[in-house]
Amino acid sequence: METSSKEEYTIQSFDLETQKLLKTALKDPGSVDLEKVSNVIVDQSLKDQIFSREAGRICYTIVQAEAKQTNGNVFRRNLLNRLQQEFKAREETRKRSTQEWVCLVSFICNIFDYLKVNNIPMMALVHPVYDCLFRLAQSDALQNEEEVDCLVLQLHRIGDQLEKMNMQLMDELFNLLRDGFLLQDLSSMGRLLLLEILEFRAGGWTLSETAQKYYYSEVTD
């Protein structure tokens, strides 16, 4: 199984030895220490913002490769349990480093997006993901552009899937966002990001052409 160029690109942020480990894991998962591989991936995704948004694909490929080769799911199990640990410690992580916190959220959401069970998202992750998003929708987080940016990114990517899994929570989340938008003292960028996501959901998780033009085209004066 050739490593696709997309995966190649993603793992370039690792040192050469780790790159080799990952490549082997993708092709011959039975021959590597999958627990180590999952730790390497999680560690990196907490440090590297770009990786945290794309690591899901690599994880998916390894899971499939392992299932096919040995019928096992050692990698997935280790990955999820490690992720759970990080999730439990998220509040401390957030206090320590916003960047790490934001990476964690991106990674969890990316995993939710890619690692499906018989093409259905993992139910075990639904509440944890919502927990993260709710945290990002709290007033202290909304003041922080980095966190708002993370929040809207996740909603763009997996909002519709999350809503299908639990409509009520999504409604509650958006109530918070609407309140935040109206009542809070936000930066203009923060306000813009929130407005866009409110419209995005209202439009059925897609942006109308006019909205697209409004938010994303350059204004030439």
Added chain:
Amino acid sequence: MLPYTEGHWRGLTYTRQQFVREYENDCKPDENRNKGASRWSHCRKRGADGSLRKSHAVEEPGKCSQSSRRPESFTTPESEGPVSRVKNWGDEVEAEEMRSNVQRDMHRYRRRILEADFPQRDRKISSGSSDSRDSRDSKESPAKGDIETDEATLIRRQKQINYGKNTLAYDGYIKEVPKHMRQPGVHPKTPNKFKKYSRRSWDQQIKLWRVKLHAWDPPAEEGSDVQQIEVIDLGEIMDFELDVECSADTESKCPTSSGASLSLAKDSFTGTPKKMMKIEDTEMS
């Protein structure tokens, strides 16, 4: 601190307190011996005295107390069923996958039954679930509504099937004998988890199936036939030794896992007692 406060059993995390509580719920004081709480009490539909046990949800012990949820969580998870106190995501997702696979298998099986009743085209050999292919048993042909649908049961059965399929013997078997070449009675056939069977009957079928599979265990250098004969011989020897020497020593070179299986192996290949006979018939198509 209790020396053993949490046990891992079949992928569940189970505190001693819960265990004791359920044991107390189960036992009447004067029937301790017969309904003793062993680790496997929950698996048994009946206590040793034959009476039906209070049934528990098979997979998860007790109810989840949501108070264990951290206060800073914003979401109140609605459980899909009884939830064990401490859950890790790895186990949860595996359980989800098991449930989802079983549901998918059930849909496929239902379609297959319908096709069998109303054949519309030449039957293709599908590559889908191979456990429950046969819907043509004249004796046990399930009416459309008459299949096992209880999820907990199906999951339990599937796990037992998985244990059997996860063996080198099974790997060797399917490589050696393509499905369309299987001869009923000679070649082991995976029990059909969708048919209605009693717990005992099902467990018995699984045992027999696994014993038959041992014929394809790897150490056999001379091929499967010799292995089969070996099993029979050992069985006879074992019984003989037990009769003569009253020896409790059941250590054996036989690949089967228990003394009970040994005599089954012997019985199923040399002479079939009535009880076994019935099951043999059901197994065959």
